[in-house]
Amino acid sequence: MQVFPLMAFGTIRNVRKVFSAGELTSRSAEPVVALDDANFDFDEGQLIALLGPSGCGKTTLLRIVAGLIQKTSGSVMIGGREVTEPLGDYGFVFQQPSLMPWRSVIDNVLFPMEILKHSDRAARERATHLLKLVGLSDFLQARPHQLSGGMQQRVALCRALIHEPKLLLMDEPFGALDELTRLEMNDLLLRIRKETGATVLFVTHSISEAIYLADKVIVFSRRPARVATEIPVSLPYPRNQQIRFTPAFTQAERQASVALGVVPATETAA
Numbered sequence: 001m002q003v004f005p006l007m008a009f010g011t012i013r014n015v016r017k018v019f020s021a022g023e024l025t026s027r028s029a030e031p032v033v034a035l036d037d038a039n040f041d042f043d044e045g046q047l048i049a050l051l052g053p054s055g056c057g058k059t060t061l062l063r064i065v066a067g068l069i070q071k072t073s074g075s076v077m078i079g080g081r082e083v084t085e086p087l088g089d090y091g092f093v094f095q096q097p098s099l100m101p102w103r104s105v106i107d108n109v110l111f112p113m114e115i116l117k118h119s120d121r122a123a124r125e126r127a128t129h130l131l132k133l134v135g136l137s138d139f140l141q142a143r144p145h146q147l148s149g150g151m152q153q154r155v156a157l158c159r160a161l162i163h164e165p166k167l168l169l170m171d172e173p174f175g176a177l178d179e180l181t182r183l184e185m186n187d188l189l190l191r192i193r194k195e196t197g198a199t200v201l202f203v204t205h206s207i208s209e210a211i212y213l214a215d216k217v218i219v220f221s222r223r224p225a226r227v228a229t230e231i232p233v234s235l236p237y238p239r240n241q242q243i244r245f246t247p248a249f250t251q252a253e254r255q256a257s258v259a260l261g262v263v264p265a266t267e268t269a270a
């Protein structure tokens with residue numbers, strides 16, 4: 001019998017993406033190398049932060065992992081299968097909540113279940129449960145315009161989780177929120193992750209957000225993105241805002257800053 005080595009839940013190997021002339025949304029006729037040799041692994045249930053400067057290819061990588069666009073070369077395996085078409089079992093949260101303005105909060109959350117033709121009573125109960133979990137019990141029938149930006153993003157999070165996906169892909173989901181709301185959303189995400197057990201790939205350009213949330217931070221270089229370094233975050237869960245002031249947190253921040261070229265590697269503490 002052949003024995004296979006234990007595989008990670010997700011493996012990203014030598015992934016390269018060149019937007020060729022036919023795919024270009026910009027007017028430039030030059031092909032754009034968006035990703036060059038991206039490599040990393042993650043385990044089931046982990047929260048992985050993908051950290052890098054704007055335009056380095058993070059969104060492109062997330063869309064490749066979701067199977068929404070094709071890579072030029074390399075391999076993406078999720079749950080032991082090569083991703084070649086849109087994954088059935090993932091949730092996606094974008095920077096903007098993009099809710100349907102004419103639908104109530106609960107009907108926005110239930111929308112994916114309508115597409116999947118599973119909008120039964122159990123789905124409605126789950127939607128109610130998720131909305132309760134994010135503190136929106138009193139707003140089930142409200143319309144999106146009656147909610148703040150942070151509340152709308154909580155609805156979008158529930159919508160991404162309604163079909164119980166194994167993998168949650170989040171693309172700078174809290175980037176448009178004010179700092180305090182963002183901190184609250186970070187804590188909320190950690191609670192939801194604990195409750196659902198979902199594996200999360202979380203794109204951000206905030207160093208502290210990446211470290212606060214993640215089991216592991218993957219730092220990308222400027223475009224075309226390569227993995228500059230991987231930073232395992234050894235801080236225990238559950239986390240609270242106090243950990244931002246611990247030496248372990250500051251140490252991880254420094255490591256990420258060095259990898260991003262924000263501070264020189266050789267600088268010593270004054």
Ligand SMILES: Nc1ncnc2c1ncn2[C@@H]1O[C@H](COP(=O)(O)OP(=O)(O)O)[C@@H](O)[C@H]1O
Nearest residue numbers: 019023024025032034054055056057058059060
């Ligand atoms: N459809 C596209 N056509 C042409 N260029 C693209 C397309 N999508 C992304 N790019 C380019 O690829 C690079 C990476 O983009 P993106 O993945 O959106 O970066 P990030 O999410 O890290 O800000 C950018 O230079 C961007 O302009």
Ligand SMILES: [Mg+2]
Nearest residue numbers: 058059060171
């Ligand atoms: Mg992006």
